[in-house]
Amino acid sequence: MSSKTIVILCIACAVVGIFLFKKNQKTSHQGYITIGILQTASHPALDQVREGFIHEMHRNAKEPIHFVVQNAEGSLSQAQAIASQFHSQRNIQAILAIGTPAVQAIARVEKNKPIFISAVSDPESLGILQSANICGTTDRINTEAQATLTSELLPHADTITILYSLGEANSQSMVHKIASSLQEKDIQTQFVGVYTESEIAAAVHTIARKSKAIIMPADNLLAGAMPLLVKETCKHQLPLIVSDPLCVFQGALAAIGADYQDLGQQTATLAKQVLFDNLSPETVGVQDPAQLHTVINQQTLDHLSLVPSEQVLSHSRLVTSEGVSHVR
């Protein structure tokens, strides 16, 4: 095949691709509101925020809304490129940034259009809140609630290991808060950090020898490796307490945290106040998750032969093999 044929083939593929998948682009129509969505990476929780947001924005919308969805797939330079395009495109009136790096990228270039942020653990430390055009929600975990749940589920656990990934700002800022909340319940803590997915199995093996359970913050690396983490912890009979309810569906023992779909909807409610009620983002502000859910996995519970008290069960949702049930 000559090189010319290859060029033509590639261009043809690209053109066909563009027409097949060109679903987002509608240049600015009168009466439309266009929101650019910049997502940090493909990740179940972040995807749910996006879906929750889009769903809630469409519900009872006074004007038709459409969305330009972009995903940086974990690359910072891609996030920057997307941010600068959102900034320069006149038809994009507002931006939803999901995840810390996306928020940082867009906050640097965009000073006028409203920016809605979501799934950021610690917006204060990013130094972006003095910008008047930013509002949204955090996915801050309530470490006291997490510690209480842990002591209720595992009354005999005296030493617990906090597992987190060393490369993530969101985890780093949370682990010490988790530790001090656990210490208030008279539980000893240890820290184990991993750099990559490949270290998880070895880390769990080490932890199994010296502590009774694992607790982890909202951590993208570990959440992404949840099936592996579940397999390893079950092998060593270690209870795994997390903050993201999604992980419980994948087999972690229990979680207390925000539902990311709800979080997206909460962000959309704030966005509507800005877009339709003409409130300034500054007055709307940044909120923590409105509601925390306790979710427990029945199968894992049986595997560990744990029997939680009635009091815990009364405010929890149980995940069984058939689905979710609200207990009593």
Place this chain on the structure above:
Amino acid sequence: MSGELIEILQHILLQGLIYSLVVMGMYLSSRVIKFDDLTTEGSFGLGSVTATVAITLGLSPWLTLPLAMFSGAIAGAMTGILHTRFNINPLICGLIVTTALFSVCLKAAGANQSLYGYSTLFLPDASPLWILGVLLTLVTLLFWGLKWLLNSEVGLLLKALGTNPHMLTRLGKDIGSYKIFTLMISNSLIALSGSLLIQWNGFFSITGNIGTLIIGLIGLILSELIQRSFGIGLILGAIAYQALFSITIALQLDPVWNNLIKALLIVALIQLKPKKMIQESAIQRT
């Protein structure tokens, strides 16, 4: 519409200029002395950490530039020493240094450090013209510096090191020191690029260096479509890759397909290579 286009072009140009330093650094190691250096991501991260720490300590942002270059030179020297003095395979040396530097970076700056509220070269409110001026001056200065170096006597020896290392031995020169020297220069450029990027972004993230190697390598290959020897093509190649990035995003397709389209665009671009150049490279090889 034209305003939008100008802003996008401006972004491509600025980010391209920053990454052109990476391309130049990789040209030195992989093309001049034929050393496949994987230290790139490590030294890029180290440069950005050095700048972050210097800025949060309140040092003048201008001082971050020599500091970052110095840190990169150390990283390059480590790779060089591991290779020449401990006889370790070049690829492994780069990986070892990159792995080690991850810990150093994490300890020094944490996983994510915002630079809001600090004065950097480009923040809080630098005009695009100022940023462009600074970057153009820096890149031009370094470009001419390297050009001068490669045409000097040392430069000739470095080129000989890549094509015919025995010649150096016969001249009584130590191959190892010349390799270390080149890696130091190469990585100091890459680290400088890292320090500029975080000042432009306004924050440091431990994962910010991921992908640098690919950006540099593709930039280098695109640049060779324009010019095989050391030349302005290195800068244009880096800018061209950023343009590919932006084109893919501007298409506003389902983002799932972005990387596939980017790959297709690269293949298409590489096919544009003129016939003459292919013949030239064939002659060079014989």
